[in-house]
Amino acid sequence: xxxxxxxxxxxxxxxxxxxxxxxxxxxxxxxxxxxxxxxxxxxxxxxxxxxxxxxxxxxxxxxxxxxxxxxxxxxxxxxxxxxxxxxxxxxxxxxxxxxxxxxxxxxxxxxxxxxxxxxxxxxxxxxxxxxxxxxxxxxxxxxxxxxxxxxxxxxxx
Amino acid sequence: xxxxxxxxxxxxxxxxxxxxxxxxxxxxxxxxxxxxxxxxxxxxxxxxxxxxxxxxxxxxxxxxxxxxxxxxxxxxxxxxxxxxxxxxxxxxxxxxxxxxxxxxxxxxxxxxxxxxxxxxxxxxxxxxxxxxxxxxxxxxxxxxxxxxxxxxxxxxxxxxxxxxxxxxxxxxxxxxxxxxxxxxxxxxxxxxxxxxxxxxxxxxxxxxxxxxxxxxxxxxxxxxxxxxxxxxxxxxxxxxxxxxxxxxxxxxxxxxxxxxxxxxxxxxxxxxxxxxxxxxxxxxxxxxxxxxxxxxxxxxxxxxxxxxxxxxxxxxxxxxxxxxxxxxxxxxxxxxxxxxxxxxxxxxxxxxxxxxxxxxxxxxxxxxxxxxxxxxxxxxxxxxxxxxxxxxxxxxxxxxxxxxxxxxxxxxxxxxxxxxxxxxxxxxxxxxxxxxxxxxxxxxxxxxxxxxxxxxxxxxxxxxxxxxxxxxxxxxxxxxxxxxxxxxxxxxxxxxxxxxxxxx
Numbered sequence: 001x002x003x004x005x006x007x008x009x010x011x012x013x014x015x016x017x018x019x020x021x022x023x024x025x026x027x028x029x030x031x032x033x034x035x036x037x038x039x040x041x042x043x044x045x046x047x048x049x050x051x052x053x054x055x056x057x058x059x060x061x062x063x064x065x066x067x068x069x070x071x072x073x074x075x076x077x078x079x080x081x082x083x084x085x086x087x088x089x090x091x092x093x094x095x096x097x098x099x100x101x102x103x104x105x106x107x108x109x110x111x112x113x114x115x116x117x118x119x120x121x122x123x124x125x126x127x128x129x130x131x132x133x134x135x136x137x138x139x140x141x142x143x144x145x146x147x148x149x150x151x152x153x154x155x156x157x
Numbered sequence: 158x159x160x161x162x163x164x165x166x167x168x169x170x171x172x173x174x175x176x177x178x179x180x181x182x183x184x185x186x187x188x189x190x191x192x193x194x195x196x197x198x199x200x201x202x203x204x205x206x207x208x209x210x211x212x213x214x215x216x217x218x219x220x221x222x223x224x225x226x227x228x229x230x231x232x233x234x235x236x237x238x239x240x241x242x243x244x245x246x247x248x249x250x251x252x253x254x255x256x257x258x259x260x261x262x263x264x265x266x267x268x269x270x271x272x273x274x275x276x277x278x279x280x281x282x283x284x285x286x287x288x289x290x291x292x293x294x295x296x297x298x299x300x301x302x303x304x305x306x307x308x309x310x311x312x313x314x315x316x317x318x319x320x321x322x323x324x325x326x327x328x329x330x331x332x333x334x335x336x337x338x339x340x341x342x343x344x345x346x347x348x349x350x351x352x353x354x355x356x357x358x359x360x361x362x363x364x365x366x367x368x369x370x371x372x373x374x375x376x377x378x379x380x381x382x383x384x385x386x387x388x389x390x391x392x393x394x395x396x397x398x399x400x401x402x403x404x405x406x407x408x409x410x411x412x413x414x415x416x417x418x419x420x421x422x423x424x425x426x427x428x429x430x431x432x433x434x435x436x437x438x439x440x441x442x443x444x445x446x447x448x449x450x451x452x453x454x455x456x457x458x459x460x461x462x463x464x465x466x467x468x469x470x471x472x473x474x475x476x477x478x479x480x481x482x483x484x485x486x487x488x489x490x491x492x493x494x495x496x497x498x499x500x501x502x503x504x505x506x507x508x509x510x511x512x513x514x515x516x517x518x519x520x521x522x523x524x525x526x527x528x529x530x531x532x533x534x535x536x537x538x539x540x541x542x543x544x545x546x547x548x549x550x551x552x553x554x555x556x557x558x559x560x561x562x563x564x565x566x567x568x569x570x571x572x573x574x575x576x577x578x579x580x581x582x583x584x585x586x587x588x589x590x591x592x593x594x595x596x597x598x599x600x601x602x603x604x605x606x607x608x609x610x611x612x613x614x615x616x617x618x619x620x621x622x623x624x625x626x627x628x629x630x631x632x633x634x635x636x637x638x639x640x641x642x643x644x645x646x647x648x649x650x651x652x653x654x655x656x657x658x659x660x661x
Contacts, residue, residue, distance in 0.1 A: 022348075043336060057322050058323070114548070146563045
């Protein structure tokens with residue numbers, strides 16, 4: 001219960017900060033003087049007003065300890081180390097994807113995910129990652145006519 | 158007879174459309190059956206295909222997946238006591254005990270039959286109600302449409318969240334994200350920070366892939382660590398087809414489940430799980446032997462299964478006639494139509510009546526193929542339950558990346574998808590539902606447009622929303638849904654407090 005209260009407090013504070021930042025940007029949007037017409041900032045300001053009121057209400061609820069309903073959600077029962085490694089691998093993949101292309105970037109990602117989901121057989125990992133990534137690439141390109149960038153393997157495939 | 162009905166039937170009965178419906182059903186049964194995969198994930202997997210296929214075939218494929226996903230969810234609920242989809246949770250209450258005493262085939266047969274009847278009932282509702290509602294919706298002016306969309310959003314927030322504040326905050330986050338890109342009235346760039354990729358805004362299908370698939374991949378990661386690979390059932394499947402006595406015994410629960418499901422399907426946000434549990438509860442209350450419920454009563458399988466399949470047709474009614482999605486799946490259907498330049502709403506029936514009826518008849522065929530494939534392929538389909546997660550999850554991850562990229566052939570959308578995945582995880586950490594955010598991304602644009610058009614028409618006077626009877630009705634309904642939700646939340650808190658005090 002205390003954990004959820006703490007989460008609500010932190011999140012309400014973050015949401016209020018986001019709301020204020022958004023409101024500042026919304027006020028700075030260019031205006032056009034057209035009679036009876038609402039400007040580009042009108043809708044964002046309506047939305048952020050409601051957002052700030054609700055975020056403040058969440059903060060008040062959390063401070064009074066009234067926002068605790070039911071069990072505290074758990075993201076996943078995995079170690080923090082696994083989380084960090086997974087996130088780092090995902091970021092690395094996203095950065096490398098445009099340069100390496102869909103085949104060269106997907107094979108190591110697929111293999112890493114197979115290991116992460118409990119596969120231990122090396123031959124299966126190698127065959128699965130290479131075979132499935134190639135199959136997906138060619139099915140999309142040849143059957144569905146969706147051109148996926150081949151990146152560094154562009155001359156080969 | 159309306160020529161659009163004949164054209165629609167012809168369109169839905171073309172060999173290519175029927176083949177797409179059947180493939181969708183097969184995929185839906187597989188996806189629905191695998192615990193950890195939802196119907197939304199299944200649709201995300203086939204999403205890239207819908208960008209290249211003609212709209213009628215795309216929609217037939219997605220409808221097949223939607224209908225059969227609901228039925229497939231009951232297979233793992235009955236065989237493993239793990240619902241394949243949230244909508245099948247109530248089915249496990251009696252399905253698993255029946256399978257455990259050696260009647261797995263019987264339980265599965267009842268689930269498939271009840272799903273079929275529920276689905277057909279909702280087809281009739283869709284066929285009869287949708288055109289009438291579309292006619293009525295043509296009379297709506299901008300203030301009415303604003304109030305209708307506003308009501309849709311509030312009711313989604315009321316149903317989707319345990320805390321109304323968090324549900325509304327989720328919807329408002331969606332509306333804030335929606336304002337990124339060009340202003341719909343004047344074309345001014347908003348919150349783009351000079352980034353060309355943001356001028357067209359954030360595509361909601363990209364958001365959907367991130368919000369649903371990434372948290373699910375993380376979920377399955379912990380499940381793989383905890384439970385090891387796949388799930389296998391030791392239950393033996395003998396007789397599947399229900400007997401005449403079985404059909405007689407499920408008459409009442411199906412008659413309860415089907416209308417409840419169809420009605421709750423029409424309400425945005427209510428969805429399959431709520432319909433299934435309400436039907437189960439009513440079937441138990443109205444049963445002559447309620448004490449059998451929970452020990453493998455056929456009625457306990459039939460009621461929720463009829464209800465959750467009836468939800469599908471119900472959910473298509475507001476989607477097709479008003480452009481308001483009731484759940485993530487109908488939101489994806491709207492997205493698939495928009496990709497092809499077709500906007501769901503009352504004008505769809507007026508301008509493309511043949512296509513609108515084509516969707517309705519594809520839904521009918523989806524129910525037919527669902528029952529045929531489920532009965533004929535059941536013994537083989539359940540083998541999918543043993544498929545290793547170590548192969549399935551990486552495939553889904555790769556398809557998510559391809560799906561995001563293929564939408565606009567842009568790597569930027571892949572990054573946006575990943576960002577939404579992290580947002581989805583953060584929202585789960587906060588116990589904040591993602592469905593209101595997603596549906597706000599779909600409904601936000603018409604909400605803003607109708608609000609601003611109304612205010613221009615009324616020269617800035619907000620009483621325009623209270624003078625039209627339709628608008629007033631929808632605003633009153635929105636107020637009622639907020640009041641109902643606050644009341645339910647207050648009662649839940651009180652019950653939790655009483656429970657805690659009684660423990661002390």
